[in-house]
Amino acid sequence: MTPSRPRGRPEAPLSPPTTPLEQYGAAVRQYRHLHGHSPAAAADACGCTRSALSQIETGKLRPGADLAQAIDDVLGADGLLVDLYHASRPVSRREKERLEQARADAPPLVLDPADASDWVCDVTVPDGTLMAPGETFVKTWRVRNAGTVAWEGRYIMRQGPLAGPTLIATKRLTPVADTQPGDTLDVSVICRAPRIPGTMTARFKFADRWERLYFPNSMPDGIIATITVDENRTPRDA
Missing domain, CATH: 1.10.260.40 (lambda repressor-like DNA-binding domains)
Structure with missing residues (x-):
């Protein structure tokens, strides 16, 4: 056109x-x-x-x-x-009621001061990696359970909008493996670069299945994925 x-x-x-x-x-x-x-x-x-x-x-x-x-x-x-x-599919009244009931029945989220995390390194796609427009990639971070609380049933949750013309596209919630205190964990999220050239960042934080944050007041930006889309670049798997 x-x-x-x-x-x-x-x-x-x-x-x-x-x-x-x-x-x-x-x-x-x-x-x-x-x-x-x-x-x-x-x-x-x-x-x-x-x-x-x-x-x-x-x-x-x-x-x-x-x-x-x-x-x-x-x-x-x-x-x-x-x-x-x-x-954007509308949620039916029955689905809304089921979700509201599940949240009401969920155990309270206890924010234990002994619960802590440390970012260790980027395993894949270091910040600033060049991507082709629309390229799909897997971003992996390594984090450490730096507290004394075992991590069980946790997710990594995207912060802000999930997609847009100039945004990295991802799912809202991605489950992560259970992790004992002192152990490290590799967290991976499937991402897609936008079609528009430029540098963009996606932010993620730990949450439960009901999207309640585990560390709401620490690491304001969470863990991040930053890429630069280059219109002259071809996908790495091409």
């Missing part, structure tokens, strides 16, 4: 997204702007009306799967917008 120059009145800015559907819509608009497509031209190429595209971008309309795929293809998102689309 050839980029088109926007015409008419300037588009009204979006409010900060607060729901998965609004995050999806905001990402659609970001991709459209990054590629210089007007609303009318993008809507025509995607096979929908401009009104429908506007409602999608503002989080008021969730498109069907075929249209979501067309939007991803037209805007060259390489599957990222499709991932955000699936993440």
Whole structure:
């Protein structure tokens, strides 16, 4: 699709997204702007009306799967917008009730002052590693259980949005192995580089399955993955 120059009145800015559907819509608009497509031209190429595209971008309309795929293809998102689309699936009332009940039944999270962690090293993908646009990689850190509390049933949790045009894409929660005091643990997360060149960072912290943080007041940035996307680079597994 050839980029088109926007015409008419300037588009009204979006409010900060607060729901998965609004995050999806905001990402659609970001991709459209990054590629210089007007609303009318993008809507025509995607096979929908401009009104429908506007409602999608503002989080008021969730498109069907075929249209979501067309939007991803037209805007060259390489599957990222499709991932955000699936993440925006509305949760049914029954699912909400089940989740709320599970959280209510969960044992209280005890933050023991004897519980501590130390970052040891990057095992893979050192900070600043060059990546091709859209490249999938596995980031692994080595950490040590530096306290006297055994780690059981823990997860590493992504902080902030999970994906976007200029963000590293990951899952929210990744389980980690149980670890005894004094032992080291290799923590791995599957990541995907964005399509837009630049340097970006993803942050992670330890949490339980209900997304409650174990070390809420220590290491404000958690453990991080920082990469630089180079548009002239080819994927390492190519």
